[in-house]
Amino acid sequence: MTILLLPPVSLFPAKYKPGAFLKPARPLPSSRPRAPRRRESPPPRAAGAIVSGVDEDAFTKYSGYLFENGASSAAEFLDEYDLPAISAIYRRKPVLLLRRSLQIGATFGRWFALRYLDSISDRSDEMFKVRAAELRMILLELGPAFVKIAQAVSSRADVIPPAYLEELSLLQDRIAPFSTEIAFSMIEKELGLPIDILFSEISPEPVAAASLGQVYQARLRSSGKVVAVKVQRPGVRAAISLDIFILRYIAGLVRRAAKLNTDLQAVIDEWASSLFREMDYRAEARNGLKFRKLYGRLRDVFVPEMFMEQTSRRVLVMEWVEGQKLTEVKDLYLVEVGVYCSLSQLLEHGFYHADPHPGNLLRTSDGKLAYLDFGMMGEFKKEFQDGFIEACLHLVNRDFDALAKDFVTLGLLPPTAQKDEVSKALTGVFQNAVNKGVRNISFGDLSGNLGRTMYKFKFRIPSYFSLVIRSLAVLEGIAISFNPDYKVLSSSYPWIARKVLTDSSPQLQSTLQALLYKEGVFRIDRLESLLTESLRARTEQSMVRKEVGKTDSTAAIQQALSFTLSEKGAFVREILMQEFAKGIDALGLATLDSLTSAVASRLPFAFPYSASSSVTDEDIANLRTLRRLLLLLSRLQKDGNPNTVRMK
């Protein structure tokens, strides 16, 4: 069985520039004589090329060790996170359990001891970078469960010191690969066909190695398309199951010892369930298909195609994306595209990419934002979407009583929390931030402050919500690295304003009603600010959405003018009409009033009625509102004609 590997330049169109990966032809591992196949081939003993600078693939050794101890055979075939099954496997292996626990304890213990020594010898600052690098190596050595945990926190510029952030972000894509021979044999076993029947070319080494799998560049023999082939690390489920089992146990101890509010074991269970789902590549491919269908239509967003027929539980084949990491190219326009795409995911369809770490966001060679890795997707339920929008509106409008209630709806606070106390505490957390103006609120700071202040009210962040926050915080984090003033909330608020003005959900409509009326008095300033903000969203949105056959500026004008007349603007129109009617009534009265007083002053006798008594304070307020409404509409008309539509 031979595979034709021609020099890449002659085979790939120039835009793919695959030369970096496809080395000059050389025999592929699959053409070498292979060891006789067993149902479960032993894990690799030595890694192939070194990607990360780690001189040995520690995970490969670890999974080999597990295999020798009989742990992988049962745990490796678990389809989903099944705690009773995992307990049953590892309770029968106390020695393995003890050895691994000691290994984890000793590794971290040594590191903490060194940090302690640094601090007593006053060398903490000097050794900071060294310890950060050591921590990365430790996590790599301890295997994929720890790498995954580190990845989860590595995009949080707000909670992790910069030196650690730098090191931990290397865990996103610089992990030692396992041997290509094992990978190719897994592809053949999983897909049931020889490599050279599946692909006309494949890179002789992985182009990237991540915690759960590694990726090859290949060309499908059937269609000639260039694809990425992701192959799962052997022994990964067994290794992760064992570590989860141990971490759960430690979490139980810590919770009891520190009397924590949070059920740490439940947090680990949720995380473990999603990690197991991530390890099923068929589910990932289905997610990718759905993601492409929903968001692939947004302008400047690119979602690769999935090849379901060539995908199995441990092998995934998808369209190759040529591009650079968003973090490397520092493209603020694409960060904005990402924010709009995230909001569309969160607040329009509720189906969102829950792992948008910087390694998964690329800038394609034609300037689009490409999403990779659909293993972890979240569902943001409609009631939470509305709750989130309401919370943002209440925050921006400084309505902290309502915000306290939103926190209960969102599951951030228990229903038993003392609302008055909470409202006071929230005022303390947010007042300053909001006074600075919505454009200056940092998403990262806000969530950090919130956690610290609200702890005493049993504040907890449900896992669905932490992923939502994360998907926005990651983008803010990327942007901040090259524009320290970037605020994701400022980019999101126009969207939120537009949503509340146009959504037909009764919940949002009553929020809007409550926001616009205080004790029956119409608050036109709030409508003004919502409309102005929403227009900003619609203008920018027209850049992001494909407006077939329209220029951006005409689309913006049309949107601005037709908004209140459109079906979506029905609710706002009703409010406007009501206020217009009140204003016109007041205008009628006032006109009549001035007419009668003008006529009365010219009469040679005293007029029996006092004209001024017919115009009340309310009428005067309604007249003022009418005037402002007219001004607002004319301004919207003007603003709807921006000359600068493209931000690039």
Ligand SMILES: Nc1ncnc2c1ncn2[C@@H]1O[C@H](COP(=O)(O)OP(=O)(O)OP(=O)(O)O)[C@@H](O)[C@H]1O
């Ligand atoms: N379709 C693709 N086109 C080009 N490169 C790709 C593609 N898919 C994956 N890669 C490369 O492989 C790397 C790892 O892929 P991916 O993130 O899907 O793997 P993973 O095992 O799920 O990783 P992680 O541990 O980060 O969750 C990516 O960061 C990217 O560099």
